[in-house]
Amino acid sequence: MKNKIQTLKLEIRDTKYDEFENSIFFKLLQYLYRLLKIVFSKTFILLLLSATLTSCQSEEKIKLEQYYIGGKEIYEQNCANCHQKDGKGLQNLYPPIAGSDFLKNKDKVIWLIKNGSKDTISVNGKTFSQPMPANIHLQNLDIAEVVTYIYNEWKVDNKITEVSEVEKVLNKN
Numbered sequence: 528m529k530n531k532i533q534t535l536k537l538e539i540r541d542t543k544y545d546e547f548e549n550s551i552f553f554k555l556l557q558y559l560y561r562l563l564k565i566v567f568s569k570t571f572i573l574l575l576l577s578a579t580l581t582s583c584q585s586e587e588k589i590k591l592e593q594y595y596i597g598g599k600e601i602y603e604q605n606c607a608n609c610h611q612k613d614g615k616g617l618q619n620l621y622p623p624i625a626g627s628d629f630l631k632n633k634d635k636v637i638w639l640i641k642n643g644s645k646d647t648i649s650v651n652g653k654t655f656s657q658p659m660p661a662n663i664h665l666q667n668l669d670i671a672e673v674v675t676y677i678y679n680e681w682k683v684d685n686k687i688t689e690v691s692e693v694e695k696v697l698n699k700n
């Protein structure tokens with residue numbers, strides 16, 4: 528008799544468990560568990576990370592290209608008359624930009640482009656004393672673009688010169 532009650536109890540427990548196992552709630556839990564396992568798996572995290580990285584990288588690349596193209600146009604309209612399209616300058620009158628050691632100091636270059644220069648300057652050991660006119664009409668973004676163009680085209684660096692860098696130099700006075 529006691530044994531029979533025992534088995535009956537067990538049977539009831541089993542059916543209850545079966546009911547639970549078949550319930551939507553349990554299926555949902557299982558589903559959630561599988562989803563969490565995927566979300567926290569290493570490969571998934573790596574995949575997500577690399578996707579964000581590549582999208583950031585290509586955004587930077589597109590911005591650099593935009594600055595370069597804009598800067599090239601500004602250079603050809605405002606600078607190439609004197610410094611020449613190929614950046615080699617003109618004899619003793621206009622200093623070269625391509626290969627110029629003056630470009631080492633970017634702050635000075637930004638300042639000079641906006642305000643011009645009446646000094647005598649030295650470029651690669653050669654002195655130049657013609658005045659360079661100021662470019663008051665160029666906005667900070669224009670200057671950032673033209674500097675980005677010059678530095679990339681003549682391989683001083685291969686990054687964007689940000690508008691904030693131009694602002695910093697020109698607000699100094």
Ligand code: HEC
Nearest residue numbers: 605606609622623624627629644646648655656657658659
């Ligand atoms: C009218 C001619 C003329 C124009 C236009 C001109 N420059 Fe110059 N640039 C000069 C001269 C002359 C100097 C040397 C200035 C000095 O001796 O003080 C110079 C110096 C420079 C220098 C520093 C020296 C070097 O060669 O590395 C840079 C950089 C420069 N110019 C960039 C530009 C850019 C960018 C533009 C256009 C936005 C521009 N210039 C427009 C005549 C010009």
